[in-house]
Amino acid sequence: MARILIFGGHGKVALLLEPLLVAQGHTVTAVIRESAQEAEVAATGAQPVVADVEILDLDQLTNLIAGNDVVVWSAGAGGGSPSRTYAVDRDAAVRSMDAAAAAGALRYVMVSWIGSRADHGVAADSSFFPYADAKWAADAHLAGSALDWTILAPGTLTLDPPSGRIALDPVDDGAVSRADVAAVIAATIADDSTIGRTIRFGGGGEPIGHAIAG
Numbered sequence: 001m002a003r004i005l006i007f008g009g010h011g012k013v014a015l016l017l018e019p020l021l022v023a024q025g026h027t028v029t030a031v032i033r034e035s036a037q038e039a040e041v042a043a044t045g046a047q048p049v050v051a052d053v054e055i056l057d058l059d060q061l062t063n064l065i066a067g068n069d070v071v072v073w074s075a076g077a078g079g080g081s082p083s084r085t086y087a088v089d090r091d092a093a094v095r096s097m098d099a100a101a102a103a104g105a106l107r108y109v110m111v112s113w114i115g116s117r118a119d120h121g122v123a124a125d126s127s128f129f130p131y132a133d134a135k136w137a138a139d140a141h142l143a144g145s146a147l148d149w150t151i152l153a154p155g156t157l158t159l160d161p162p163s164g165r166i167a168l169d170p171v172d173d174g175a176v177s178r179a180d181v182a183a184v185i186a187a188t189i190a191d192d193s194t195i196g197r198t199i200r201f202g203g204g205g206e207p208i209g210h211a212i213a214g
Contacts, residue, residue, distance in 0.1 A: 001025040004189065005068040005105070007053055007096060008075030009046065010037040013111065013157070016182035017072070018044035024186065029068065031075075053092040054084070061099035070107040070189055071100045073138075082130035090134035094141045101147055107195075108147040109188055111181070112139050114155040114174045114200050143198070150194045154181045155202035166211050167204020174202025183208050 004021055006014050009030025021028045022045030030046040031053065032038065041048040051064060053075055065071060073096060077088040093110070100108050115121070115132065116139050122132040142149045155174020162179035180203065188194045193214030201211065 001027070002069040002107075002189070003027045003029070003067060004070040004072060005029045005031065005065055006046070006072045006074060007031045008073070008111075009041055009048065010034075011074050011076070012159075013178045013181050013185070014072075014074045015040065015044060016179050017074070017185050018046040020182055020186045021189070022046060024190075026189075031064070053096065054087050056092075056095070058095050058099055058102070061095055062102045065096070065099050065103040065105050068103070068105045070109065071096065071105050072109045072111070072185060072189075074111045074185075077131075079131065085130040086134050089131060090137045093138040097138075097142050097145055097147060101145065106146075106148045107189070108142065108145075108149045109185060110139060110142055110149065110151045111185065112151050112153045112198075114153045114170075114202070116151070116153055139198070148192075148195045150188050150196075151198040152181070152184060152188060153198060153200040154184070155200075157181065158203075160203075163203065164208055165203070165205050166201045166208055167206060168199065168201050168211055170200075170202035170204065172202070174200070176201065176203040180208065184212065187212055 010032045028046040030041045038048040077085045116135045120132045122129045160177040
């Protein structure tokens with residue numbers, strides 16, 4: 001069993017992921033921004049820790065990650081100002097990767113998005129461009145690191161119930177339930193064949209464990 005640290009621990013996907021990991025016997029710590037979120041996170045069985053990743057420096061992040069085996073990045077600025085999008089989705093994410101390496105937590109799972117590529121095609125004057133640009137920069141940094149990384153790139157997130165099934169490399173927008181994304185993260189942590197891979201997926205008909213197996 002592993003000690004797992006989740007950044008963005010109060011997000012919709014993370015709140016579904018945490019009880020899955022706890023049920024598997026892992027020790028789960030969830031990093032959240034506000035103390036008001038502690039009770040909801042604790043109810044999942046995870047241990048909440050209040051910390052603002054936007055302002056933590058490398059040493060502080062290293063101390064936060066130390067003692068864990070796996071880091072899951074599921075944090076994000078959630079849109080809004082471009083400067084904060086870059087500060088969280090790119091800069092804080094990159095610092096967390098460097099901190100994970102410094103802390104010896106080599107297994108790192110990034111929750112990205114299906115369009116995260118160098119040629120993502122989002123116009124520079126689009127309000128979505130800062131997110132697309134920041135996520136790709138973070139993913140590229142992770143892929144170039146010495147961490148045991150996996151980049152998970154789901155399509156459009158829905159609130160549908162879990163199906164337990166996905167499709168890789170969908171040709172449409174890859175709509176997929178947040179519950180299935182949480183299940184993919186949990187399955188990825190358990191499957192070392194996912195290390196060093198970017199897995200783009202949406203809802204589909206293939207059982208999750210079989211779909212992601214290398």
